[in-house]
Amino acid sequence: MAVPLNAFLIVGALIFSIGVFGVLIRRNILIVFISIELMLQGVNLTLGAFSTFLEDMGGNVLVLMSLTVAAAEAAVGLAILVALSRTWRVFNIDRFNRLRW
């Protein structure tokens, strides 16, 4: 393999950091959610790179598990979003400042 492990890890770290930046900076709750998926992409890349370079399949199993959890999280999160939008009719995350209404 001509590309070293470190290169893959740095790309993974960069994608994760951009995801964190998105979560911190955006106020539209949909985009905050998309940024969380972006963070999961960075983590998947890191896990896959370690799995390949250490020649161990455990990392790839973890990638599959993380995909499963991401799918479950997206389904439940978007359902919560639909319920929230029926009640509040806005998507600005600053407006969701009460746990109960």
Place this chain on the structure above:
Amino acid sequence: MTSIVQVLAFTYLAVLAVVAALATVSLRNPIHCALGLVMVVFHVAGLFVLMGNGFIAAVQVIVYAGAIIVLFLFTMMLLDLRQQGRERTFHTRQLLFAFPLAALLFIETAWVAASRTEITSAMKGAFPPSRVDELGGSAQALAEVLFNAYLLPFEVASVLLLAAAIGALVLARRVDEDRLAAPPSPVADAAGQAPADGGEERLRGSGATATADHGEYGGI
């Protein structure tokens, strides 16, 4: 020769993935953000192919681009995005904190990632490329581990997906308060009440099955 191709392919995929990630967090329209995420997913899948891990790349494209992002787009279609008004993309005060924090996180992680580490043969696992080829490919090698050492987590993941599907149905169901308060008229009964109740019954039924499944797999 192949090494040059690998380096070029890695550079292209890495640069495009990062640019698409930046587009994802900085575009104003949520639909454009979702499409940026599709680009990130495809390029990360390309990086997986470059690592010789075709199966994970395929799963990545099918599950992420095919299911999760389509779910996002369907939700955006259901919600009326025009209601939100015009959102300013960046708020200066927020940027003042968010950018240094994210940059610090990247510097920390990149510091660790770039530090020189020798991969000794003692650190390596049981699946060198020769063994993967002998088994017939990355999918077979993954199955070898997934269905032996990780069988219980694999089964629990199916229960998790079932619970998430039921939870999403319950959360997003439209609760019609008038209909709950008023006694059901024959018309409402025929039109809406009966299917709603039927749905609830089905949900309860699946919930019971989920618990039963969990108990069964817990015994393995």
